[in-house]
């Protein structure tokens with residue numbers, strides 16, 4: 001009986017200060033790992049962090065700067081294929097086996113990991129691919145959240161899930177947030193507010209995924 005007023009006070013405090021009220025079942029903790037080059041994935045992940053009361057870590061790519069990429073033949077490609085399975089052009093100029101910071105992430109305390117990544121050449125960004133390959137995700141439930149200019153095909157999503165499964169995790173959902181929309185015959189930028197609204201709409205489903213062990 002004595003604890004009830006304290007719980008009530010905490011709830012009211014959280015509501016008034018917009019501190020997220022943790023909802024996950026006991027023992028369920030969420031970590032958002034994201035890479036972002038132009039800031040769109042960062043924007044949606046930051047909103048998710050607040051809504052879910054999650055921990056969040058930005059993965060930095062120490063090798064790729066697509067704005068400065070020279071077309072044709074990148075050093076780090078070494079016969080690797082881009083996310084869409086193709087070689088050559090821009091894909092070959094990116095360093096797929098890149099260096100990231102941090103390389104090792106403290107994953108053990110978390111039950112759920114949200115991997116936020118832009119789509120690059122049809123697949124996850126090199127930084128997120130490297131992060132997956134560098135960390136043991138055994139037993140974790142992973143949600144892949146991509147931002148991209150065009151909708152991903154199912155086979156692309158399946159390909160994105162493969163390395164996560166190899167890292168020992170269970171891919172429980174894959175969400176994509178579009179950074180562009182069609183206007184007449186062109187693709188035009190969606191606003192960050194529109195992208196954020198899409199993420200907010202995912203909240204009930206995410207809560208039910210994370211709330212269930």
Ligand SMILES: Cc1cc2nc3c(=O)[nH]c(=O)nc-3n(C[C@H](O)[C@H](O)[C@H](O)COP(=O)(O)O)c2cc1C
Pocket residue numbers: 035036037038039040041042066117118119120121122123147148149150151179
């Ligand atoms: C190197 C590079 C490759 C990209 N490849 C694709 C692609 O294959 N398909 C797509 O829909 N968008 C592609 N994009 C667009 C990004 O996925 C999209 O703009 C994303 O929302 C950017 O996220 P960010 O702002 O977090 O970096 C590419 C962008 C870059 C820089």
